[in-house]
Amino acid sequence: ERYDIEFTATNPGTWVLHCHVLHHVTNNNVEPGGLIAVINVQP
DSSP states (O other): OOOOOOOOOOOOOOEEEEEEEGSOOBBBBSSSOOEEEEEEEOO
16 A cells, blocks of 8 residues: 655654554565655755
8 A cells, every 4th residue: 555645844854754563664574664764855
């Protein structure tokens, strides 16, 4: 399942978007995978 999101980034830095439910962030119990992303916001 996939979702696209749109947002306005106003705070520069490197941000990690992830879930705290272990089986949501693993692929067949191998980390990292699943619901995890890194967002780099430039000033």
